[in-house]
Amino acid sequence: MSRIRVAILISGRGSNMSALIEAAKAPDYPAEIVGVLSNRAAAPGLEIAASHGIATASLAQSRFPSRDMFEDIMTQMLESWDVDIVCLAGFMRILGEDFVTRWAGKMINIHPSLLPLYKGLHTHERALADGAKVHGCTVHFVTPGLDEGAPILQAEVPVLPGDTPESLSARVLIEEHRIYPEALRTLASTQALAP
Template sequence: MTRKKRVAVLISGRGSNMTALIKAAKAADYPAEIVGVFSNRAAAAGLGTASADGIQTASLAQSSFDSRLDFENALTKILENWAVDFICLAGFMRILTPQFTERWLGRAINIHPSLLPAYKGLDTHARAIADGVSEAGCTVHFVTPGLDEGPAIAQARVPVRPDDTAESLAARILIEEHKLYPKALEMLASGQITYNG
C-alpha cells in the first residue's frame, strides 16, 4: 500500500473543518493522515480537539516575533519537523507572506466560504446577500501569494433563500465545507490533481 501523505492543518479557532479532515483521514483507504495541527492562538479550541485524537499540536503567537517572516520561519520549522507533504488552512486567520506561500506552492490548500473568484476576503455571506445573488457556496483552492486567488480545486453550491441572514447562510455553507474539504484533500493526496500554475 502506498504511504499516506502527511498533512498539517493550520487553524485559529474551533477548527470545525479540521475536525472534518481528521474524521475523513481515519478511513483506512483515505490517502492522507493528519499528523499535526498548528494555531497562531494558544487558546484555539481546535488544539484540544486534535490533542484528544492523539495528534501533535503546536502554537506560536505572531506578537512574539519581530516580523511576519520570523513567525513564518518558525512555523516552517515546525512543519518540517512533522515532515508534512501538504498543509490545509482551516480558518487560519493570518495573511501569509509571498515567501511562505512560494515555499509551499502546490502543497498548501485553503477553504474559502464563497464561490471564488467572487467575494474574496471577509464578510462573504453578508456581501452575497446584499448583492442579491441566487447562490453562494464554498471553494477549496491552492494557496498562492494573492489573497484567495489560487486555482480552485473543488466547489460546492448552496442556494441563497429570500429570508437568509449572513448567519443562516453561513451555517448551511459550513455543512458543505465539511464534505468538500475532505474530498479536495483526497484528490490532492492521491495525485488526482496537481498544481500547474
Template sequence: MSAAPVRKRVAVLISGRGSNMQSLVHAAAAADYPAEIVGVFSNRADAGGLAFAAEHGIPTAVRSHRDFNTRADFDAEIEAVLEGWGAEIVCLAGFMRILSEGFVERWRGRMLNIHPSLLPAFKGLDPHGQALAAGVTEHGCTVHWVIPALDDGPAILAARVPVLPDDTADTLAARVLVEEHKLYPEALARVARGEAWLD
C-alpha cells in the same frame, strides 16, 4: 498481500474551533483515506481546535505571531514546526494570518485553503454578508490552491448552496459550513492521490 499505500502527511493550520480541521481528521480516520493529519498548528493558544486534535492523538503546536518581529520570522517558525512533523501538504482551516510570499512560494502546489464563497466572488472577510448584499441566488464554498494573492489561487473543488429569500448571514453561513465539511476532505483526497495539481 500488498503493503498499504503510503499516506500523504498533512499539517493543518487553525486560529479557532477548527471545524474544517475536524472534518479532515474524521475523514483521515478511514483506512483507505490517502492522507493522515500529522499535526495541527495555531497562532492562538485559546483555539478550540487544539483540544480536539490532542484528544485524537494529533501533535499540536502554538506560536503567537505577536512574539515575532516580522511576518517572515513568524513564518520561519511555522516552517520549522512543519518540518518537524514531516509535513508534505498544508491545509489552512480558518487560519487568520496572511502568510508571507516566501512561505507561500515554498509550499506552492502543496498548500490548500477553504473559503466560504464561490471564488472568485466575495473574497476576504464576511463573504456571506457580501453575497446577501449583492443579491445573488447562489452561494457556496471553494477549496483552492494558496498563492501569494489572497483567496486568489485556482479552485480545486467547489460546492453550491442556494440563497433563500429569508437568509441572514448566519443562516447562510451554517448551510455553507455543512458543505465545507464534505468538500475539504474530498479535495484533500484528490490532491493526496495526485488527481489534482497546480500548474
C-alpha cells in the same frame, strides 16, 4: 499504502479541521493528519486535535520581531513533522510570499464563497447584499494573492428568501465539511502517484 502527511493551520475551533481528521480515519484515505498548528494558544481546535492523538503546537506572531521570522519558525515546525501538504482551516493570518512560495502546490485553503466571487471577509453578507441567488464554498490552492489560487473543488448552495448571514453561513459550512476532505483526498492521491 503509504499516506501523504498533512498539517492543519487553525486559529479557532477548527470545524473544518475536525472534518479532515474524521475523513482521515478511513483506512482507504490517502492522507494522515500528523500535526495541528495554531497562531492562538487558546484555540479550541488544539484540544480537539490532541484528543485524537495528533501533535499540536501554537505560535503567537506577536512574540516575533517580524512576520518572516514567525513564518520561518512555522516552516521549521512543519518540516519537523515531515509534512507533505498544509491545509488552512480558519487560519486568520495573511501569509507572506516566502512562506506561500515554499509550500506552492502543497498548501490549500477553504473559502466561504464561489471564488472568484467575494474574496476576503464577510462573504455571506456581501452575497446577500448583492441579491445573489447562489452562494457556496471553494477549496483552492494558496498563492500570494488573497483567495486567488486555482480552485480544486466547489459546492453551491441556494440563497433562500429570508436568509440571514448566519443561516446562509450554516448551510455553506455543511458543504465546507463535505468538500474539504474530498479536495484533500484528490490532492493527496495525486501527490502519492507523483514520482
